[in-house]
Amino acid sequence: MCSGAHVLEFLRYLDQFGKTKIHNHSCPFFGLPNPPAPCPCPLRQAWGSLDALIGRLRAAYEEHGGRPEANPFGARAVRLYLREVRDFQSKARGVSYDKKRKRPKPRPTPVPTPTTSTTTTSTTTSGTTSSSATLS
Ligand SMILES: [Zn+2]
Numbered sequence: 001m002c003s004g005a006h007v008l009e010f011l012r013y014l015d016q017f018g019k020t021k022i023h024n025h026s027c028p029f030f031g032l033p034n035p036p037a038p039c040p041c042p043l044r045q046a047w048g049s050l051d052a053l054i055g056r057l058r059a060a061y062e063e064h065g066g067r068p069e070a071n072p073f074g075a076r077a078v079r080l081y082l083r084e085v086r087d088f089q090s091k092a093r094g095v096s097y098d099k100k101r102k103r104p105k106p107r108p109t110p111v112p113t114p115t116t117s118t119t120t121t122s123t124t125t126s127g128t129t130s131s132s133a134t135l136s
Pocket of ligand 1: 022029030039041
């Protein structure tokens with residue numbers, strides 16, 4: 001019996017054969033699709049490859065009589081893993097995967113609201129600025 005955990009092991013195992021450079025957070029080229037110089041970051045399987053592979057395996061499992069609810073390739077853990085990989089790789093490589101698959105996902109983007117209040121100045125000396133103003 002194959003489970004989602006085995007699928008995750010399989011996906012991690014595949015990483016060692018990857019050809020896609022995925023930069024670490026500490027890498028100076030993090031977020032650059034075309035780094036100007038080599039760096040020691042590991043090569044991983046690209047998310048698109050993993051996603052396509054899982055999609056094929058999931059379909060094959062059900063084609064061979066597997067029940068969808070017991071499909072290890074459709075397990076929640078596998079879906080979460082793929083989503084994590086996608087999110088990290090899109091950041092690390094500066095590639096937005098959302099362009100390909102048009103899914104209207106309302107992402108709560110932190111909109112920089114223009115502060116209309118007068119407290120935009122440094123708040124570190126907020127307690128002393130008013131008192132010093134009255135002293136001078
Ligand atoms: Zn790197």
